Amino acid sequence: MTSFFSLKLHLHSTIFIVLTFLAVQGSGINADGLLLLSFKNSILSDPLQALRNWNSTDQTPCSWTGVFCNNTNGGGGEGESRVTALSLPSSQLVGSIPSDLGSIQHLESLDLSNNSLNGSVLESVFNATELRFLDLSNNLMSGVMPETIGRLQSLRFLNLSDNELGGTLPKTLTTIQNLTVVSLKNNYFSGDLPAGFRSLQVLDLSSNLIDGFLPKNFGGDSLTYLNVSYNRLSGKIPSQFAEKIPTNSTIDLSFNNLTGEIPDSDVFNNQEPKSFSGNPHLCGEITGRSCPITSSPSSSPPAIAAFPKTTEFADTPGPSPIGEKPRRNRLKPGTIVAIIIGDTAGIGFFLMVFFIIHKLKNKKRVETTTVTQTTNDTVNDNWSTTSSSSESRGFTGWSCLRNTKEEYDEESETPSEEDQSQANQRQGMHEHDKKGTLLTVDGENQLELETLLKASAYILGATGSSIMYKAVLEDGTCLAVRRIGENSVVRFKDFDTQVRVIAKMVHPNLVKIRGFYWGVDEKLVIYDFVPNGSLANSRYRKVGSSPCHLPWEARLKIAKGVARGLAYLHDKKHVHANLKPSNILLGSDMEPKIGDFGLERLVTCDTSTKVGVSARNFGSKRSTASRDSFQDLTGPSPSPSPSSFGLSPYRAPESLRSLKPNPKWDVYAFGVILLELLTGKVIVVDESGQGNGIMIEDKIKALRMADAPIRGELEGKEEGLLACFTLGYNCASPVPQKRPSMKEAVQILDKIPSSTSFSQHYFGY
Template sequence: MSLNPKNLHLWWRLSSLLILLLQSVTSLNPDGILLLKFKYSILSDPLSVLESWIYDDETPCSWHGVTCTEIGPPGTPGLFRVTSLALPNSQLLGPISEELGMIEHLHQIDLSNNFLNGSLPYTIFNSSQLQVLSLSNNVISGELPELVGNLTNLKLLNLSDNAFAGLIPEKLPTLPNLTVVSLKSNYFSGSLPTGFIHVEVLDLSSNLLNGSLPNGFGGENLRYLNLSYNKISGTIPQAFAKRIPGNTTVDLSFNNLTGPIPGSEALLNQNTEFLSGNADLCGKPLKLLCTVPSTASTAPPNATTSSPAIAVMPKPIETTPSTNTTGTPTQNVSPGGLKPVTIAAIVVGDLAGMALLALIILFIYHQRKKRYPKIPNINATVASNSEKKEESVISRQVADARTTTASLPCSCLTMKEEATSSDSDRESNTAVDIMAAHGNTLVTVDGETNLELETLLKASAYILGNSHASIVYKAVLEDGRAFAVRRIGECVIERMKEFENQVRAIAKLRHPNLVKLRAFCWGPDDKLLICDHVPNGSLATIDSRRGGACSLNLSLEGRLKIAKGVARGLAFIHEKKHVHGNVKPSNILLNSEMEAVISDFGLDRLLLNDVTHRGNGSARQQELLALSSSPYARMASSSSTVGLMAYQAPETFQNVRPSSKWDVYSFGVVLLELLTGRVLLERELDQWHEPGSVELEEQNRVMKMVDVAIKGEVEGRESVVVAWFKLGLTCACPVPHKRPSMKEALQILDKIHVK
């Protein structure tokens, strides 16, 4: 339980009494007893970094990760007190105990890159001598309280890559010794605080900060400022920019900033990418120049002051001839100088143009009706053309999904009685209604999507795919936004709070090569996951993959681009200490730029109640066998007998915990498929894994395996092909510890160039 300021004094008295009792039965000093309290709050210590922490020692100064300093008056012997606790990268799991903040002379706490959870105890903020607090890359949640203002000696604060939320404390910038602050990749919201006078490094990127840039921000001592990937809007104030030194790195990219960039030295010296992602921002150093507005001073003295929209409207034409000062009748001319005949011609021309536009729209409408005729029976089978030897994977998914939908226990998605279909479409154009069930609740989890349940219920949807436990739809809202909606049919999680916790944990991982999870819908029978819709289908369905082979209509450079995108996404997942566990072509989506975007991360926790993550190998084997027997599994092989298990590492069938090496193996199979155009069977991989198999004399054999669609591109690039092939084989090695990490695989891929 976290303490609040009201009962903090009582807790101190109880803790002091407990320490006295423990000291009566042990020789360990008070600092050591407090550290043991921290040890016993840790739920898991797989690396045994706390094994040396025992009661038998007089002081904790010899313990792993603990540093002591002699404290006492100058010239006299003092006591050795704990001044530093550093246990980064130790895989510790559990909360941070209140006792840690009671160590009197603690100067440094470094517990970064662990699995620490819960919220920060209030006692931490009473550590007046604390100078370094580094808790980055954990799963700590809650708010950062204003009590942080008590840490007057704090020099470095690193809470990045956690799950903190709420406002950034106003007292944080006022700390007199604080020079380095990193709160990136959290859920901090609200406006940017002011008064950053002493801070030199400030990283608040990838949060939910909004509002505008404040005039009183400060920044006189900044050397690095990163506010990218927030929701900051408005113009960049001149007062904000002029105080920042000219040699400071300033990253304001991917916000909602507008207007001209102030001509301060700090902003003019930035790279363009540090200001990109703001659609309405203009001026140097961006290539988008600001338009020069017209001013009233350029107009004639007698010019009209009416608005431009009114000023261009012709005034009514007088029906009677006017008379000049001499009494002579004048011609019937409009004040603007246009004759009535000219005005009539303009009106006739406008009407003719509108009529022509209406005819074009009517023609297009009739052409679309001819192209997409209505199918009267929704369960009608795909037309059996004698010249058509096999139907596409998506056509089979659509036909089977039409039958499956009626039998699923969920009632949130119901098929309409009309459908249209086209072989050229990657998506089924089967319209569906999203109907509300009693008690349904829609919850957004990304902190930025504005979506209401009523809006989702009005969406038209189209089937994208089907699996053994869920159906995926493309939902198009009335305002034109498109989402991918997964309807879960076999949902084991019975409590909404548990479901929400799992979904929020998934949504927290944000990366350009991962599909963004936006919201979920919870009902008694219906569970929906709402994600971004990725427009170009998946690697399994691109160009329909007819015949099952990977005869992609992609260049060698395009395939390498996809491989690097998948590697970046998986490396990020592994960096966050997670495992995807189901990497395959159908889960590798392609966006409008043909960049790879990985989907279905964390889905197994929701569909199977995290069975696979509990190490139940037999359950996983049954699941994979069920999947491989499904018609949707045969999507990436020249043989119909090769299915999803081709992408699964051999050890996944054993009773072991999930490992990042599973994903490395799957990536290796995909990497080889991108190069060869087909899935290599297990016996083929075994042949290549024989010692000395990929030597110089084997280059011709490797070159012959390249996909025929890119044969012309690989001529003269033998070194590229061999390096690609060897990396794929190394990743798909049957021995897990011989596989590289995804970070290492990405480093190798980055060195492969095809231009």
């Protein structure tokens, strides 16, 4: 249903066109010029003044910047200049494309790439039946590609990449006889891969949501380049799929769900192995994986949550559900092998094969001690410590032990043994080169060793300094585990101190930390798993794998929650110093939870206040896409240091001059994120208080600047939207003294009314 606001915008545009038409009747400007003036009126910001010489008083638009004309024969045989091309790439234009731009009768080329144009206007653009060249790439275009694209039989070049287009690819796309280049990468197209391309030479559909199977009758007689990587294609590769594709063509099928053996054909044999990477069930000589010999089906054993290097497994007589008393773990003779093979393209993690050998029947048992600490904070933290003996070196398992004697079974230590164990611990941590220690924050939640070992482990991503896992227990409970890299803190005392500082920070808008493991070769951080991923992967921006958009109420809830979480940290005299969308996780009810607080010191072996070196992004299907925009600046956990990678848009400008973080850094990052929630793009605020040359002065302009997918929801909420814009610009001020405190930001946001029922409507429960 068309909203009242949308009607107002259309009415405003229509009135302008009518008034302009009446004004120029005497000047002689043609219809093409009138349509171009309509386009100029739809532009909200033109910081480079590309349209400054577009004047209604001109006799012809042919002298305007970006406009090209040719002489054509009119009805009376006289030649007249008609617009044939409009080219304004990389002009930093902000606004939309009017619905009648495609009415320019002889338009052959339209290039508005690399701007910030939004809206869904493809239907109208496709009315320009003489179009040969169309490039609207790297904008904020939304909607679907209509079947009417089949009208453009003269079209040769089509580039709509890096937008927010969705829906299925129109079948009429394959009927355009002259089409030679098509790039639709980095959108949300879904459905089947079209078949029947004949004249096409370049086809790039990478980083979409295309599913189904590779078609047998794909065609591709003239193809030189085909890229369908980072999609959801499944099934086997049909031998007929590439039978018409020239043997010297480049084909990229990486990062899908393809299975089976790669067909033995010249075109596939000529590809690099990376063209098939990210399909773990593909096999053949090209992949380096031999295809399995067909055998009778058999049941598979339960998956094992395995961690690299020093993980050891203990075997118990049977399953131990959560809540049962811990058992002594005896190791049986034999070997348990667990392999986790990670993605090799850009993520670079190949996890190790590890094993245990039991030599002595009466091997010394695992010594277990329980340490309880009560903090003076509002939360009492129960710390359970598990140390492995020198003979069982490394991470034996996770075991959250309750702080009571009766929880030990009949074979537990005698009081004298327990006293001796605690005395040994008080001697200092110099013996931890032979031991590993598990610290658990929540002593009431039991995590049995054998239960965790039977969990399914999934790699969420990896960087040069850490690996993130998702562990799913048999009862469905999910945990997130970060393995900290080899360059992390090396002293247990430093690790333990930082752990306890982090764990004291308990708030509904902070990620809950369950425990930590410290060992010579392994340092792990255990969290509650947050189900809806990060804000960077959410659908207010084209960075993730989900096709749906966040509604206005969800964005407002996220902004309020992040503000409260930061205000809590600042009230406790702490600074996050690394806030960005990938460090904001979304719970099942879209309640935001700030993550990675305090991890810089653990990851970088830096116990000072200096902000450490960063890891890069992972966990998103677009994380390795070749694009130097939003997602390249947002990866989970520590962001690039200004000295090595340039300043992230979420890092305060003064961080280049100071290595000591302060709360104003977090306020700045919050401001940029808030503006991004409102507009769907990163807004950089200059010294005048304007963002990308734009200053929000009234409600109408605020509505027009709002992200296109949410404009229809903002009727009657203009005051709240304007307040959010004002707060965002103030927080993101380049002058630290002009930024409000997070407590003040919370007070402003709390005054903006929000609905409590949006999550049920949005998620359907």
